[in-house]
Amino acid sequence: MQQLAIPITNHSHHPLPAYATAGASGMDLRAFLLQPVTLQPLERALIPTGLHIALPEGFEAQIRPRSGLAIKQGITCLNTPGTIDADYRGEIKVILINLSNEPVTLHDGDRIAQMVIQKIEQINWMPVQTLTETARGEGGFGHTGKQ
Ligand SMILES: O=c1ccn([C@H]2C[C@H](O)[C@@H](COP(=O)(O)OP(=O)(O)OP(=O)(O)O)O2)c(=O)[nH]1
Numbered sequence: 064m065q066q067l068a069i070p071i072t073n074h075s076h077h078p079l080p081a082y083a084t085a086g087a088s089g090m091d092l093r094a095f096l097l098q099p100v101t102l103q104p105l106e107r108a109l110i111p112t113g114l115h116i117a118l119p120e121g122f123e124a125q126i127r128p129r130s131g132l133a134i135k136q137g138i139t140c141l142n143t144p145g146t147i148d149a150d151y152r153g154e155i156k157v158i159l160i161n162l163s164n165e166p167v168t169l170h171d172g173d174r175i176a177q178m179v180i181q182k183i184e185q186i187n188w189m190p191v192q193t194l195t196e197t198a199r200g201e202g203g204f205g206h207t208g209k210q
Pocket residue numbers: 126142144145146147148149151154155156157158
């Protein structure tokens with residue numbers, strides 16, 4: 064499959080994010096830290112990666128948690144999925160939070176999250192007075208399956 068080439072700069076000394084397996088959706092992101100960061104329970108921090116990218120129009124990058132970190136250490140992304148806009152040229156950073164009841168220390172090079180590149184569309188609104196009818200209608204929030 065022809066793969067898109069996306070410009071990237073890397074100010075860290077870590078390898079570029081890469082797909083770990085042939086079928087991986089995401090590429091792991093590594094922390095770029097001059098010194099370790101310890102998160103107390105419920106503490107959050109903005110963790111640098113040293114990476115800047117230039118996505119083409121019509122794409123976004125999503126920053127998602129890693130399940131291993133979540134189950135083993137209670138570390139997750141607070142704003143999941145984080146959104147990297149196509150026109151963003153700043154450093155990609157990851158907002159992590161410690162949801163465990165113990166301090167967790169993050170080190171330089173730790174794989175802290177994963178990044179998924181996705182196609183997206185921008186839309187135009189078409190204001191109308193009424194919307195099309197559906198079987199669901201306005202039901203939601205646990206509406207289905209009731210007698
Ligand atoms: O996990 C994240 C989320 C965002 N960003 C960067 C890229 C993104 O394009 C920009 C803005 O993100 P977002 O739109 O989520 O934040 P905002 O609070 O709406 O800020 P802004 O007003 O700058 O859009 O911040 C990251 O580096 N990591």
